[in-house]
Amino acid sequence: MKTPSLQRQFAEFAANLDAQSLPDQVSWAAKRAVIDTLGVMVLGAKHQDIQTLKEVYADSKGIAYLVGGGQSDWEAAALVNGMAAHIWDYDDTSYTGISHASAVILPALLATADYLGSSSDEVLTAFVAGSEVAYTLGEVTGHGHYFRGWWATTTQGLVGATVAVSRLLTRDVDVIEAALGLACAATSGSRKAIGTSAKPYLVGDAARRAIAFARMTQAGLSGPKNALEGKGAFLDLLSENVRSVEPVGKRWRLIEPGLLQKRYPVCSAAHAALDLMVEMVEKSGVSADNVEEIVAEVPDLVATSLMFDRPVSLKEAQFCLPYALSCVLSSGGLGLADLGESEIRSEAKALLMEKVRMIAVDDLSTDEMRSRYPESARLKVTLKDGRTLSGFCPEAYGMPQRPLSDEDLVAKFASCVGIDQFTVRQLRDGDLTSIARELFKTRPV
Template sequence: EAVTQAKRAILDTLGVALAGCREEGPAIVAEQARRTGGAQEAMVLGRPFRAPAAEAALVNGTSAHALDFDDVNVSMRGHPSAPLLPAVLATADAAGASGAQLLLAFVLGVEVEAKLGRLMGGRHYALGWHPTSTLGPLGAAAACAKLLGLDAERTQAALGIAASMASGVRANFGTMTKPLHVGLAARNGVQAAALAAAGFTASDEALDADDGFVSAFLAEPPRDDRHLDGLGQPYDIVSPGLGQKLYPCCYVTHRAIDAAIELATGVDTADIASVRIDVSRGTLMPLIDRRPQTGLEGKFSLDYCTAAALVDGAVRMSSFTDDAVRRPEASRLLDVTEVVEDQEPQSNPLAAWAGLHLGLGDGSSRSLRVDVPKGDPRRPLTWEELAAKFRDCAAALLRPEEAAQVIETVERLDRLQDVRRLTAMLAGARAEIS
């Protein structure tokens, strides 16, 4: 089951990274990597050049998170695959590893990210940290260490090095720097494992010392370290699992979007007189923009995401251009939108919810509450739906037959002898590996 879930996550992440690599932020990072040059160790998604493994991970990680279309994990309170897959893919590409080796490393990396996420809890996020970029380097380092065949001592060193390479603040949400967080996490995981493999040292208490990673990022000692017990029992990638997104925006907006799409059926948005969005406590923490002016800001606006769903009956990548965010019909709905956060303490993130209430011009109203959004592990996308999402994301870079080949290759990834056969399909040059 863990391998099946890993394949789903890998296909999904490759798709959103192929779509994201065309965005301005990843293009800037890719150009910097091209100009810097270096050993041609690993594929850069959608680009006709190869780069050192760490630099390829930087570019591909930035691409994977550029659209905020990548998967989520409730234990981590973040995005596990976006920093992890670019790191293990670059390391596997450079080493000529097999698909089975990549899958094992990927499952291990998610486990490290998620179990550390459980240990850190909500306080880490509340302090302003971006868990994807603080926990991501550790998961990526552990996974790359596994791919490189490091022993326990060298793996511990890799984790210690990665602990000093972790960062990322939520103040940068809604800017190009948020996806850069993820690229840096991927790059730093690759570098930490490579340095450890070369004999570089780190404290064996870098994670759990009083002045180590956990205490520093919590601003206090952890309240309960039992979350680290029972690694792999079950694997977090299986339970609670990963949520794959239907919409390219912050995951906590998805419940309201689902409600809006359903309620909008048969309604002329010009007849909507008022919009009230009720959400569980904590929902608004990452949602930094009530009146966004750019597409990136729109991804973190509950008001705008709901308005886009009401206006279009869907939320797509095209919903987050600057022009789309500023269009008059969406702006009118923002003027009549009220957001109400419930004050009941919410200790279980799986219990989050959103309710939408539309008041219409004729005095009637429509209401709907959504507890579990489509794509959540409790309402998962089918393989066919994930494949359709991949084809849509990859359409600008891959011909239909090429996209089908990637989907088939990921589906049988555990039987692939050399990962470079997959990476060759994803690069701009698409050079054949002999």
């Protein structure tokens, strides 16, 4: 019997998935991803770029809710809310393909659920379907896809979100396969967007397009059924080395390898170095006053991602290791307060950044290290009194093998939405779509 194409396998997996078949561990991992993404989406409503975009797309006649108040049509809502989910760079990360797929998938699903009146179980099942497809595709393409310059969030994320929305609309395998093929044929996204408003906008645009593709094929129009594999298809064009991996559904990527959920609102590539710097400040007395030099040795993935040496804007600061470490030296940590224009242009931080050097080193960039510790960091700190301190952090707290505790995840969510009465149990057992709708109606303070 001929093995179905990868595109067909993805479609069959999504069509046949139901809430009752989900292992409890997978269901909770998906809920954690939804909770985290929902929180940073609500926080994103405070950003001026989101308020600007809402002025363009708000439509009182629309049926889908906009984060922070207002309504629009469901494609526009996915665009605005998807941009909000990524605007602070505080959303989760999968390392199968180095992507922020949750920020694409969830906004598309919530907007679709507003249109259909879908239940929380239906949304969660579709979220799992889209996530597993996106992360399995990430394993197939490998990290070479990212290193070639493709932005996996919009390539793999668009495919996953299209599968998720299609699953919410139908369980017809042929329809899901056609929509998935359309996403594969249309996908694109370059890492050149990093450091500009285009980066979060393209996340929202991928969520919007996912809905459009699912609606098109649901209406009966055709989509390609050979757009993933073969000459001129997705994998041929966008991947340097296609890998053979366990089929989707045989292993749940939401729990193996799992997701990073962030403690800091900056690129995940900075997090291990941040954790190490915080520890040195707290335990070794390192401070802005006594540091002579900091050398950060990092893998090539970290050096590639943290591309700005001296940021001149908020979006550049989120991808700058010297700036991140200067924040820890200044205040002991890094939070949203450090992402204001006055802080980024601070003379004190500029002087501290001059003391930081980042170097990509071979021993942290081997295939084994990429697989186990893709965003590790080694710091060597020279103090003004001549002492040298050093340390190594293989993975930050929040990484898949060091996940945020449920309590810390809920605390982050509460901080993002500005409401502190949520408990782990309330969110574990609650109707997340209803919670989302209530939170979206609330205008940010």
